[in-house]
Amino acid sequence: MTDRPVHGRTLGNRARVLILLVAVLLLGSVGTGAVLHASDRTARRDRTQAGGPAVSSGTVSLAAAPGGRRLVFRNMAWGPHRDELTTVPADRADGPRTASGVTCLRFHAAGGTGICLQAEHGALEDTYRAVVLDDHLQEKRSFPAAGIPTRARVSPSGHFAAWTVFVSGDSYAGTDFSTRTSIVDVRDGNLRENLETFDVIKDGQPFRAHDINIWGVTFADDDTFYATLASGGTTHLVRGDLAARTLTTLHDDVECPSLSPDGTRVAYKKRVPGLPADSPWRLYVLDLATMTETATAEQRNIDDQAVWSDTGTLLYALPGDYGADLWTVPADGTGAARRVTTAAVAPAYVG
Numbered sequence: 001m002t003d004r005p006v007h008g009r010t011l012g013n014r015a016r017v018l019i020l021l022v023a024v025l026l027l028g029s030v031g032t033g034a035v036l037h038a039s040d041r042t043a044r045r046d047r048t049q050a051g052g053p054a055v056s057s058g059t060v061s062l063a064a065a066p067g068g069r070r071l072v073f074r075n076m077a078w079g080p081h082r083d084e085l086t087t088v089p090a091d092r093a094d095g096p097r098t099a100s101g102v103t104c105l106r107f108h109a110a111g112g113t114g115i116c117l118q119a120e121h122g123a124l125e126d127t128y129r130a131v132v133l134d135d136h137l138q139e140k141r142s143f144p145a146a147g148i149p150t151r152a153r154v155s156p157s158g159h160f161a162a163w164t165v166f167v168s169g170d171s172y173a174g175t176d177f178s179t180r181t182s183i184v185d186v187r188d189g190n191l192r193e194n195l196e197t198f199d200v201i202k203d204g205q206p207f208r209a210h211d212i213n214i215w216g217v218t219f220a221d222d223d224t225f226y227a228t229l230a231s232g233g234t235t236h237l238v239r240g241d242l243a244a245r246t247l248t249t250l251h252d253d254v255e256c257p258s259l260s261p262d263g264t265r266v267a268y269k270k271r272v273p274g275l276p277a278d279s280p281w282r283l284y285v286l287d288l289a290t291m292t293e294t295a296t297a298e299q300r301n302i303d304d305q306a307v308w309s310d311t312g313t314l315l316y317a318l319p320g321d322y323g324a325d326l327w328t329v330p331a332d333g334t335g336a337a338r339r340v341t342t343a344a345v346a347p348a349y350v351g
Contacts, residue, residue: 052322053097053343055081060100062109063135064351072114072350074104076323077343085116085137090309090349093326093340102137106149109133109348110219111158113186117149117165130163132186141189146180151256151305152346155219160242161186162217162225172215172255172303173278179215181227183242198240200229201248207231214238214247216256216305218266226250226257226266237266237286251291255281256305258314260331264288267296267306267314267331275301283316285331298329298337307347317345 055077062072069090075081081099085107088095104116105128114133119126128145130152151164162183169177183192192198195214200207209231216228217240225240229247237254238247257266265288269281279301285294296314306316314331317324322343329337 052077053094053341055079055086055097055099057081057101058098060085060087060098060102060137061135062114062133062137062350063112067351069349069351071347072107072109073326073344073347074107075099075343076320076345078322085114086344087350088341090351093344094342100137102133104346106152106163107346107348108152108154108161109350110154110156113154113158113161114348115152115154115161115163117145117152117163119149128165130161130182130184132161132184140186141184143182143184143191145182150179151181151216153217153219153305154348155222155225157222159185159187159222160219162219164215164217173280177213179213181214181217183217183225192242192245195227195240195247198245198247200238201246202236203249207249218257218259218305220259220263226259228255228257228268235271237268250288251286254286257286258306258308260308260311262311265331267308269302269304283314283329285314285333294331294333296329296331296333296337297335298327300337307349309349315340315347317347 070087071090071093072085072087075084075086083103085100085102086097088097106117108115112135116131116133118129118131130143130145131139132141134140145165147165147167149165153162164179164181167178167180181195196212211231213230214227217225219225223242227238229236229238235255236249237251237257238249240247253270254268257268259266266286268284270284271280272282281302283296283298283302304316306314309315312331313328315328318327320342324345325339325342326344327337327339
């Protein structure tokens with residue numbers, strides 16, 4: 001009578017051991033499958049990288065060089081240099097890239113000065129800062145940024161830099177967002193932290209509203225700039241005067257302006273009636289003397305602040321396989337849009 005309970009317990013122990021062994025084998029199979037799946041995914045990604053832009057470490061400068069103008073931008077290709085500032089010859093934008101090691105979310109440069117908007121990853125949340133770079137991409141000054149970076153510009157002399165961040169929201173497409181735009185004199189660090197404190201002149205009269213947002217600075221010189229001012233559901237092109245601390249409205253329905261090298265025109269994104277609410281913009285050019293608008297040949301939605309390659313050509317980013325690609329189109333409405341390089345955003349011509 002005493003042997004059965006013992007034998008029964010023995011069978012129970014053996015069953016438990018068998019179940020444990022089966023479980024271990026199953027877990028091992030699952031783990032092996034996961035590893036193989038991850039390896040396959042990595043291999044597929046590496047194959048994708050192999051077909052993408054060639055990127056290697058090197059020296060990146062914002063100064064003029066004997067080799068001619070260069071294009072500097074944030075590299076979006078997967079790999080160890082993703083998000084770094086990279087450079088290529090301006091006339092070979094799709095060529096091999098030289099990576100700097102400096103990472104930026106948004107970037108612009110002129111006159112040997114760069115402005116780099118960076119994220120600092122914390123344990124609980126990300127914070128952001130605006131970093132002024134010299135022509136060797138060394139940090140000169142930095143300033144806390146109040147939110148998610150979206151636009152950046154440097155004046156032609158390199159003496160002033162501007163940046164826009166989202167304080168709330170993360171898109172211009174809707175109405176539920178708030179921006180903060182700042183301008184700094186990079187020589188002495190004098191910061192105009194919020195352009196909303198400037199006096200607004202609309203239709204020749206002082207204008208005040210509780211819902212003003214300003215974004216997308218583009219510089220004419222060290223005192224005059226242009227930007228977008230939004231209030232009451234309408235956007236306006238404004239001309240800014242740093243010394244007088246004023247913003248004067250010039251034209252409606254202008255967003256993210258970019259001044260031409262000769263100072264006569266502004267490229268911008270315009271909301272076109274009838275387009276979807278989440279993709280409402282087309283790329284236009286405004287003649288500042290006549291206020292005549294010209295639609296470019298780019299027919300897709302544009303959510304970028306274009307760069308002028310020269311007095312007749314625009315460069316801008318559109319979504320691509322790696323996040324964004326750079327495209328070009330004539331500024332006079334002729335021709336057709338053409339992709340110049342993949343996996344790139346936030347370009348600036350230097351030299």
